[in-house]
Amino acid sequence: MKTIPLLDSRIVAQAFALRRVVQHPVLVSADVVPGDTQAYGSVLRDRGGVWRMWYLGPPIYCEYYAQSADGLNWERPHLDLVAPEVRSEVDGPNAFLCRNQKDVNGAWLVGSYGPEGFCVLDAEETPHPAAKARFTALYLARTETESGMYIVHSEDGIRWVANSGMPVIPGWRDSSSVFFFDTKKQKYVWYGRPEAYAAPSMHANRLLAYRESDDLVNWTPDRTVLDTDDADADPHHLLDESALKAGNPNAPAAEQRAAAWAELTEGQTTGEGKPLVRGRNRQWYGITAFPYAGLYVGIVWMYDLPTGSMWTELLHSYDGMDWRREAIRVPFLEAIPGTCMCTMASPPVNLAEETRLYYSVSNQSHHRVPNPSVRKGIRIAALRRDRWVGYVAGDVQGELLTQVMEKPRDLNLNARTEGKGWVRVEVDDADGRPLPGLSADECVPFSGDDLDWRPTWKSGKGVDSLAGQTIRLRVSARNASLFAFSV
Template sequence: MPLGFPFEIGSKLTGRWRYISLSRQIGGYCWGWLAAGLAFLVISQATRAEPIELGGRRELFTDDRLVEKQQNVDWRLCKPQDRGEVLAFDKPWEGAFAGYATVIPHDGKLSLYYRGLPVAGKDESDVEVTCYAESTDGVRWTKPELGLFEVDGSKRNNVLLAHAAPNSHNFSPFLDSNPAASKEARFKALAVAHGVDQRGLVAYISADGIHWEKLREAPVIVGGALDSQNVAFWSEAEGKYVAYYRVYVDDVRSAARVTSGDFINWSEPELMSYSDTNSTTPSDHLYITQTQPYFRAPHLYVSTVGRFVPNRRVVTDEQAQEIGVHPSYFGDVSDVMFMSSRGGAVYDRKFTDALIKPGIGLSNWVSRTNFPALNVVPSGPDEMSLYVQAGYGQPTHHLRRYAMRTDGFAAISASRKGGEVTTKPLTFDGSDLSLNFSTSAAGDVRVEIQDADGKPLPGYSLDDAVELVGNDIDGIYRWKGTASVKELAGQVVRLRFVLRDAELYSFQFR
């Protein structure tokens, strides 16, 4: 009688044969279930996610890519502190419509680049120039007389690009960190240009960031709206140049991304998508994305976005006259938001509220004011700075500095009752664990290191963890008897962060 003999036939037998038939049938089903179970285990093991390889890089809590479990914690977007005006756009060639600023740290100083435009309605004309200022501390800025171009009958000015319409409309430079970059092209830039058949972005190069020349006459990137600040950089993580530029999707201001190995030949564009909408249409008009590699974690791109809210009018006609704003520039409002990306065509928008809200006073509630400069830059041992335009379209137009804690874009936070997060499986290189954290006088942070299955490792359990109390950008974590994690380097582990009345901004194995 064959194995798994049909029960209907077997049931017609009697006595011992009926019993044998039923037993064989049940045995057949058991073998089937066992085989299925073994197959499931094999597939489960095969499809288990590979551990995240941290190496020695710093990780921030701008997204939840590393987090697998969380309990009683909040994800908090940190708010920069207004430190006041640092530079007035007060030269005759700068004026009320100056904009699209970029700040670049290099050679012990900060270089500031921005459009000069004293009158409305002259976009992409020869009235526009590209201006330059510099600072050694990020607070006091000077405008050197470069003597390069004659403006208003004199070369005594801080203009580094003129008579190059429309390139000065949104000239956006960067310091090229590509190890293969030549000295003559240490700085690079993109600027809008009029191609033969369509608009595009033309490439500039410079050895010193002051004297610029076109890499070639023809645009290197074509297509897109491009009527905004279009940004590029060398990506250490991706090993290529990356550029983000303005496009419209469903009549909403959005962004596209292209990449290049040589800054001349670029890939086909990809529309960026957004985690909060799961689509290529953002939930807000993103006037400028200001995407940049974060200087302490270059694999992470941070985006200090200029959000634009069209047709939302706050200022009345009478109030507009009082503050002196141009009649065409108080029908909309704008502020600063935050996004991040780890490469590819996706922006993570875990935080959809404002990073910087418009300030007190009607002058902050007009069109295209509050737009951020490109790049968050270090400005102290525990501080970084973001620069924001204020008073656009007004005689008082200027640049303000906002101070932020180093790594302090966002944090995981827990109350006095306590909370915790556990990471996904990961590997690391290094001998100690550095935390950027803050606690109250009564709060603390504890760290447990687990194996891949979530079991505490001997010597690194929560019982072994020493309470970390204080406020530090670079606090070395300790367990009873040791601060070294060298013996765990290369192993697959999980980190369990337990917080009480505390915030955790970043961590790094060093």
């Protein structure tokens, strides 16, 4: 059967008296691994039930490895792989990649900076043409001569070998990037920061770009696919973020940014006399993007410059480039004021009845004002299967009419009711007329919470009796939520 989550609104011809509502994952666990940790990494589960996590920890930036049998309780193996001058700084025995590190062949893995982000593919789970070993990873680093996105390979996910020692996507693309092999396009896809901006620096108005490759080496140019808009923030109200980082010794000098912008704008400033050195007050900081049930899902990090907070928003796309936001823009994961939040580069992990999301929260804002009680940690949240978005009916009966469906073989609904709520299904012809024996009045009403409710009718008929006819579904509901169809 084919599953159609209602995040994909293409199946909906019309929704009457139904509210489209983003669903929020429920927190399962906090502080999944010890230490000051951050989700600039990946979590994968293989068909043998082994879970692997690659994540960021101190010193900035250093990658760590952990393993689990259930995705909840994690073990940190003793690896002893990082360069001697870094060992005294790492937080735990499971660090495997830090600065000034080479592979067994003497090729640079990381030089003076990085790795930032660590996105991993497992060829045993998703075969792809450029695999040189079971695991392939992409991350941002600076070596002795170059900066950019590097590709490495590993059989065990711990000991890595450089692809070429040169970046496959050059340039300083700050933050965590995402790549995966798109089986529909038969291409590798990358999301991250572009090089070109309509401003004096890449931090002036953060964007997200898209690239494709056949071989992981040769990539198409950046195509910008995500920018915030006027509904997020007034484009004429610009902010000097460096001034908000007062007290941070690593913050770029406000004078340097002001000079760059003054040259570009012939000395213009805001009415308050502050230099115009930043872009919108809200910007896209990063993304976790992945194929899902015939579309692409994006969990995007929204960065609020005035407060330094960061939260996530749920987007979807039909081609991976043209992204759609919900009409009512709300945080996806629970937003915590004054904190920074980011998700793993790898997709969430899909289990039989739930989707698990791994992400991190820091109680320090992005402005990094010194704070002795700063704490970062990786968390797990869970979403019941396919419940990204729900069409919600209240006390007034609502109705959802689908587009035409070609020759459905069967029918299940993912639905939940509240109190005395109910759901009924009617099967119509292409013109919206009920088929004999399959009307809403003859449907046995559903109450409860079921990922795979199979409607029945008093006539004894079912969708499987339609012998390949073209139909529409008409779902009526009261005090209930509809999440997905399987046909």
